[in-house]
Amino acid sequence: MTATEPATEPAAAPAAVPTPARGRLARLLPExxxxxxxxxxxxxxxxxxxxxxxxxxxxxxxxxxxxxxxxxxxxxxxxxxxxxxxxxxxxxxxxxxxxxxxxxxxxxxxxxxxxxxxxxxxxxxxxxxxxxxxxxxxxxxxxxxxxxxxxxxxxxxxxxxxxxxxxxxxxxxxxxxxxxxxxxxxxxxxxxxxxxxxxxxxxxxxxxxxxxxxPARTAAQIEQASSGPNPALRDRVYLAATGLNAVVCLQFMMIEVGLPLWVVEHTDAPRWMAAGGMLVNTALVIVLQVRATRGTEEPAAAARVFRRGALLVAASCLVVALAADAPAWVAAVVIAAGVALQALGEVYSQAGAWALGYDLAKDGAHGAYQGVFNTGMSASMMLGPVLLTSVVLANGLLGWALLAAAFAAAGWGMTALVRR
The missing domain is CATH 1.20.1250.20 (MFS general substrate transporter like domains)
Structure with a gap:
């Protein structure tokens, strides 16, 4: 470049296009x-x-x-x-x-x-x-x-x-x-x-x-997925996992049927606590369910998350049982603590169960496997009210202890099953 030539200015970087800010509602929705x-x-x-x-x-x-x-x-x-x-x-x-x-x-x-x-x-x-x-x-x-x-x-x-x-x-x-x-x-x-x-x-x-x-499926994939006997019904590991999850799913009938009856018939807690328990449960599940899925990427880790949830639900049974014969305000506090523990257990056990329900299934037959898994949950919800009223509530503290033992055994059983 000679002395008479003007200095060349470096090319200006292209202006960055501003990314439109997501609205408040959009930020709450998944991307x-x-x-x-x-x-x-x-x-x-x-x-x-x-x-x-x-x-x-x-x-x-x-x-x-x-x-x-x-x-x-x-x-x-x-x-x-x-x-x-x-x-x-x-x-x-x-x-x-x-x-x-x-x-x-x-x-x-x-x-x-x-x-x-x-x-x-x-x-x-x-x-x-x-x-x-x-x-x-x-x-x-x-x-x-x-x-x-x-x-x-x-x-x-x-x-x-x-x-x-x-x-x-x-x-x-x-x-x-x-x-x-x-x-x-x-x-x-x-x-x-x-x-x-x-x-x-x-x-x-x-x-x-x-x-x-x-996604579109080929004729070969359809034939492979739907021909022959139901693979999920022949998968012993999956059937065992379905049964263990069904035991822990009794917690839904516990919070919907067992807890309201326990509050009204066996404690001095305010009657509105029967409905208040459901509201607290719902609010905590809304806030915590997504966070509870962390660490469920592998079957062994998902089983541990499931066990954590089952043990928390077991603890909630023992806490709720303590509300019997307690003064009204003490009973209300104890019931609230039990509901909080149950909600924490629910989000963890559900996160672990979903992961295992998919991870333990064979590819290409998710309908068959999810049908079996959902049947276990349906059976639990059908039998739950009878078990809670005739076994748990009928036996008071002993009944709640038996229910807690069932939850804990199912949680430990799932980790042992997946470890195999």
Whole structure:
């Protein structure tokens, strides 16, 4: 360069394009597009569930006029039908695809939920209740298999944890709506609420169809997944894991059935603690469930997380038992501490169970395996109320100690099983 030539200025770096700030709502949603869509679908579904499940039993009794014992017997029979639906629904999901099977079952739920407003006899009540239970448990198995297909393997457990937090939010919102219906206590209000629940199932089916892409499978993959005997029923390790998880799933009936009855009948704690326990549980699960999935990447680690949860639930049983014969304020504090321990145990045990439910399954047959795993949970929820009322509550402190021992044994048993 000569003295007469002007100095060349270095080229200016291109201006950085500012990244648009995510709004407050957007920051709460997952960045994964599929999981974000599943979030909104889950919210719609569970708001409807919270509305329907809160009102159904009261509607059958107060509006349709069936006795409390009759309602309980019908729902027990329906629960048994639901238990039987998980395994065949999982196999159908492997054969025809998770999304078509789940959409068909959602359509059945929509029609049957709407049919409740037309019930005029005990026979029609029984048929509709059984169909709803079959479709519900079958759809649950197909949905779990769908998550295995549309979420990356390393994101399945965290994704399910996130959706479970959303589930608790949705059910809480639905329950608030149900409270307004219960306060009105009119046939028109119940009818409108049940029809809204039915419409939510139909809307969810459409949303799955439009918004959730499922990877295409070859004819060879379909044939391999659906031919021959059910592989999950021949997998002894998986069946044992399913049974151990079913034992720990008794905690759901403990918090929904056992704790309210214990508070009201066996302690001097304020009666509102029976409902307060559920609210505390729901809030803690919403906040903690995603965090509890950390460290579940490998089966051995997931088993340890499951054991931690089982032991915390066992401890909650012993704490809750101490509320008997305590002064009212002491009993309230003890119940609150027990509920907090149970919620911590719940998020850990569920995180570990989800990871093991996927990790111990054979690739290409997630429908069959999730059908078996969900059947174990369904059986636990069906038998739980009977076990809690006839064994735990009937024997007081000894009953709670036996339940705690069962939880602890299942937790240690899972780690021993996976270690093998």
């Amino acid at each position: 994964d597009r599929v999981l974000r869509r599943l979030t909104w679908i889950t919210l719609v579904n569970t708001v409807g569930n919270g509305l329907g499940m809160t009102l159904a039993a009261v509607y059958f009794h107060r509006i349709l006029g069936f006795g409390v014992g009759t309602v309980g017997a019908v729902l027990t029979v329906a629960g048994a039908c639901g238990v039987a639906a998980g395994v065949p629904a999982g196999r159908l999901a492997d054969r025809y695809g998770c999304k078509p099977v789940m959409m068909a079952l959602l359509a059945v739920q929509a029609v049957c939920a709407a049919g409740y407003v037309l019930v005029g006899s005990l026979a029609s009540f029984v048929v509709l209740a059984c169909l709803v239970a079959i479709a519900d448990r079958g759809a649950s198995a197909a949905r779990a298999a769908l998550f295995a297909e549309v979420l990356a393997p390393d994101a399945r457990v965290r994704g399910r944890a996130y959706l479970r937090s959303v589930t608790n939010i949705g059910i809480s919102l639905g329950t608030v709506g149900a409270a307004a219906v219960l306060q009105s206590d009119s046939r028109g209000a119940y009818t409108l609420a049940l029809l809204a629940d039915a419409a939510s199932y139909g809307l969810v089916a459409v949303l799955y169809w439009l918004l959730v892409p499922v």
